[in-house]
Amino acid sequence: MTAETISTICADATIHPGWVRVCHWVNALAILLMIGSGWQIYDASPLFRSLEFSKHIALGQWLGGALLWHFAAMWLLVINGIVYVTLGLATGRFRRKLLPITASAVLADAKAALTFQLAHDDLSHYNAVQKMLYAGVILCGILIVLSGLSIWKPVQFQELTALFGGYDFARYVHFAAMAAIVGFLVVHVTLALLVPKSLRAMVTGK
Amino acid sequence: MRQNKIIPGVDPKLLIKDAAKLMPDPARRGFLRGAASLGALAFLTGCDIIDGDTAEGVLRKISSFNDGAQAALFSRTKLAPTFSESAITRPFPFNAYYDEDEAPVVDPLSYKLEIAGMVDNKNPWTLAELHALPEVSQITRHVCVEGWSAIGSWQGAQLSDFLTRIGADTRAKYIWFKCAEGYTNTVDMPTALHPQTQMSFKFDHKVLPRAYGFPMKIRIPTKLGFKNPKYVVAMEVTNTDHGGYWEDQGYNWFSGL
Numbered sequence: 001m002t003a004e005t006i007s008t009i010c011a012d013a014t015i016h017p018g019w020v021r022v023c024h025w026v027n028a029l030a031i032l033l034m035i036g037s038g039w040q041i042y043d044a045s046p047l048f049r050s051l052e053f054s055k056h057i058a059l060g061q062w063l064g065g066a067l068l069w070h071f072a073a074m075w076l077l078v079i080n081g082i083v084y085v086t087l088g089l090a091t092g093r094f095r096r097k098l099l100p101i102t103a104s105a106v107l108a109d110a111k112a113a114l115t116f117q118l119a120h121d122d123l124s125h126y127n128a129v130q131k132m133l134y135a136g137v138i139l140c141g142i143l144i145v146l147s148g149l150s151i152w153k154p155v156q157f158q159e160l161t162a163l164f165g166g167y168d169f170a171r172y173v174h175f176a177a178m179a180a181i182v183g184f185l186v187v188h189v190t191l192a193l194l195v196p197k198s199l200r201a202m203v204t205g206k
Numbered sequence: 207m208r209q210n211k212i213i214p215g216v217d218p219k220l221l222i223k224d225a226a227k228l229m230p231d232p233a234r235r236g237f238l239r240g241a242a243s244l245g246a247l248a249f250l251t252g253c254d255i256i257d258g259d260t261a262e263g264v265l266r267k268i269s270s271f272n273d274g275a276q277a278a279l280f281s282r283t284k285l286a287p288t289f290s291e292s293a294i295t296r297p298f299p300f301n302a303y304y305d306e307d308e309a310p311v312v313d314p315l316s317y318k319l320e321i322a323g324m325v326d327n328k329n330p331w332t333l334a335e336l337h338a339l340p341e342v343s344q345i346t347r348h349v350c351v352e353g354w355s356a357i358g359s360w361q362g363a364q365l366s367d368f369l370t371r372i373g374a375d376t377r378a379k380y381i382w383f384k385c386a387e388g389y390t391n392t393v394d395m396p397t398a399l400h401p402q403t404q405m406s407f408k409f410d411h412k413v414l415p416r417a418y419g420f421p422m423k424i425r426i427p428t429k430l431g432f433k434n435p436k437y438v439v440a441m442e443v444t445n446t447d448h449g450g451y452w453e454d455q456g457y458n459w460f461s462g463l
Contacts, residue, residue, distance in 0.1 A: 045353035063352065064456035068265040071272050071458065154349060155286045155428050155463040156279050162287075167347060167355050 015124045015201045020093070023084040024202055030080060031181065033059065033073035038178060040066030047175055071152075078145055085138070097126055098135045106132050120195050137184045144177035266456070273460040280462050282396055286427035289345045294410065295356035298348075300417040301431065303451075309416055310386035310437045317421055320440035323382075326373025333421050337407055339363035339371075344402055346427035348434070349463055351452075360425045362406035366399045374443045382448045383424055386437035391450040393426065393433060394460065402427050405438075430461040 016024075036059030043052050044063040060066030088094040105128035112118040113129055126134065150161040150170045164170035192199045200206075300306045318330035343361045350356075369376060381398045383391045397403060404425040407414055414420045419436025426434050432452045442448075453459045 041353065045350070064452070065265075067351070067458065068262075068269055068456060072265050072268040075268070153279065153463060154347070156281060156284060158284075158287050167349065171353060 013124060014205045016205050017093075018205065019083075019087050021202055021205060023080055023087075026076065026080045027084065030073050030077035031185075033069055034077055035178060035182065036060075037066040037069035037073065041070060042175070047172060074148070081141055081145065085142075088138075094135075094138075098131050101128060101131045101135060120198070123198055123201050133184060133187065137181060137188075140177050140180045140184070144174060144181065147174040147177060269456075269458050272458060276458075276460040276462040277394060277396070280396060280428070282400060286346050286402055286463070289347070289357050291345065291359070293357050294345060294359050298358045298409070298418070299354075299356055301350065302436075304387070306417055311416060312386050312421055312437060312439070314421055317439070319422065319438070321372055321442075322440065323442035323444045324375040324378045325369075325443050328372075333407075336363065336405070336422065339368065339405075342404060343411075344404065344425070344427065346402065346425075348427075348431050350431040351457060351461065359410040360404055360406040360423070361408040361411060362404045362422070362425070364401065365403045365405055365424065366401065368405055369398065369443070378443045379445050380443075380447055382442040382444055383435045383438050384440040384442075385435050386439050389435060389437070389451045390448065391424075391433060391435040392448050392453070392459075393424075393429070397426060397428060397462070400426070400428055428463050430457075430463065432457060433461050 036057070039053035040055075040058035040060045041063060043058065046052055055061065058066065060069045109118060109128040113127075118127060118129075146160065147164050147170050149157055150164045151167065151174055154161040154167045154170075161167055161170055164173050192202075300309075302309065314333050317333050319336060320330050321328045340363065341361055342364050343359070345357065345359045348356050348358055365381075366376075369381075376395060376399060379395055380392050381395065383393070385391075402425075406419070406423045406425040407421065409415065409418045414423060419438075422438045423436045424434055424438055433450075447459075450459075453461075
């Protein structure tokens with residue numbers, strides 16, 4: 001049975017409901033704006049001596065411009081993120097799609113994926129690697145927002161800042177969460193391009 | 207306003223220090239080009255749907271909205287965390303838009319703090335009079351808009367106490383500060399009245415060195431560093447927002463911590 005046949009059979013089944021698709025693309029825009037402006041902000045006081053981001057890939061041209069972008073796009077990221085996580089929990093989608101995640105299943109599917117043996121026929125079912133990556137990136141999203149709040153408001157939210165090990169350490173947490181999300185994006189976008197029907201499903205729902 | 211008045215004891219050359227070279231206008235105009243090169247706006251087909259000025263206008267509107275959000279988050283009683291002597295960053299960094307050797311040199315003998323606006327008593331204050339005010343002390347974290355931070359120790363008078371002494375109308379919205387080199391800053395009244403907001407005359411129990419703002423710095427541990435003016439020579443209690451050196455170039459106005 002070819003992939004086409006299966007998708008014909010399942011033609012009625014919606015893989016991604018409307019709210020998932022809207023949240024996905026709003027989040028895609030928000031996260032790119034946040035990462036791009038975040039890189040420009042990082043350059044004003046780099047955490048690592050050997051790492052600076054080129055102006056050509058960063059957003060905002062200078063620190064002041066980048067901060068305007070960052071603190072505008074944060075509303076988009078946070079409001080959209082709250083809607084997404086609330087609906088994901090309330091509709092049971094997270095539990096249905098992302099759980100359970102076991103180490104043995106992740107290892108087995110990772111091995112299958114690396115040897116090109118992993119089936120992608122049923123887009124409505126996530127393999128263990130996908131489950132781990134999607135659940136992981138949602139957690140990174142929560143982490144980056146909370147660590148960001150702790151850097152933005154180290155007096156008003158000082159308890160949160162203390163939870164992240166103080167102001168200076170919270171900057172490293174914020175950076176690490178960004179790096180993890182960028183790493184996810186590289187894998188995620190590569191795979192979406194390798195399996196174009198997954199990209200179509202995130203646009204049309206089917 | 208006293209914008210053009212020559213301030214006693216200050217090298218006039220420093221008053222017209224041009225800092226624009228650091229933040230050239232073309233760079234500040236280019237917010238949108240950066241977005242396009244990132245590919246973020248490729249979602250919008252990459253067409254030039256909105257021009258740079260419109261985008262900058264929208265971003266500045268959101269920044270003013272953020273001023274309101276931060277003012278709402280600001281607590282008049284919540285104190286900035288304080289630290290022990292051993293946590294002080296040594297040497298504490300010098301930071302300004304000019305080099306350390308270009309920092310203003312203020313003559314302590316001719317110095318007078320000018321008072322203006324909605325106050326009962328506008329008599330200027332000599333340094334000796336200011337030093338005689340009751341002293342408060344704090345060891346707090348200075349957080350720079352650039353991201354780095356440093357812990358310092360400041361001593362001086364509580365600003366809210368000083369405002370009471372001069373009969374300031376604390377129903378006014380703002381306090382505007384003017385500095386020897388021409389730097390300016392406007393601070394909201396709730397922050398000015400915060401118990402840790404200090405007119406600092408000393409750093410680490412020693413007279414404020416030139417690098418840290420001699421003769422007076424306004425230390426506000428609930429605001430980013432650039433909202434902590436140094437070399438302060440005048441203050442005005444006002445209902446008009448006179449802006450500030452960096453705020454006018456695009457840094458967020460409230461910039462609370």
